[in-house]
Amino acid sequence: MTVPGFIEARRSIRAFTDNTVPRDRIDAWIEAACTAPAPHHSRPWRFVVVEQEESRRALADGMGRAWQTDLERDGLAATRVDQLVAASHRKIERAPALVLGCLTWDGLDRYPDEHRQRAEHGMALLSLGAAVENFMLACAADGYASCWVAAPIFCPPAARDALDLPPDWLPHAMVVLGEPDPDYVGRPRPPVPLDDLRRFV
Ligand SMILES: Cc1cc2nc3c(=O)[nH]c(=O)nc-3n(C[C@H](O)[C@H](O)[C@H](O)COP(=O)(O)O)c2cc1C
Secondary structure, eight states: OOSOHHHHTOOBOOOBOSOOOOHHHHHHHHHHHTTSOOGGGOOOEEEEEOOSHHHHHHHHHHHHHHHHHHHHHHTOOHHHHHHHHHHHHHHHHHOSEEEEEEEOOTTOOOOSSHHHHHHHHHHHHHHHHHHHHHHHHHHHHTTOEEEEEOGGGGOHHHHHHHTTOOTTOEEEEEEEEESBOTTOOOOOOOOOOHHHHOOOO
């Protein structure tokens, strides 16, 4: 195996024990997140630890409404929409800890034209991904389990407003985490088909 062990060890784990996650560990993982590379020596990231029951519910409701609207527009049957939204509620409400990774424009450049402004946003989003990966690696190194959940990237303003966050804190990533349920079995990780996905030029 050529992948470093601490990278290989992080898996997406979607089931946890009921034990809580100490705040000081979450803070340590956020510090690890903040060592990620970012454009212009910026740190255009904010992290929101959603602890309180009413905040969890507000987040689930806010993102759930946005998702419901999208799914109904897709023409999905109402019963299926209800099932999906309810499952998402459970995921948000039951996780021992939940952290949102938000993007701000802090330290980024602004351009008068759309294509460079979009590229700047893309750079910031890439760096948020690096920060979230660092967070999850640090979490795994401490023996905790985590799973990235895509939901907020589809509705950043709804997630922000549900939690009354500052206007420029836009949630794009959600990580649920906790002590791993010892019975959880993840999917096997497929081998890396290097010859298909890498080219030396
Ligand atoms: C941007 C992003 C969004 C993801 N969204 C979800 C999600 O909504 N639900 C989920 O169960 N896993 C989600 N995942 C986790 C992936 O399914 C997981 O990383 C992938 O299957 C590889 O498994 P591994 O992380 O155990 O290596 C997401 C991962 C990324 C990077």
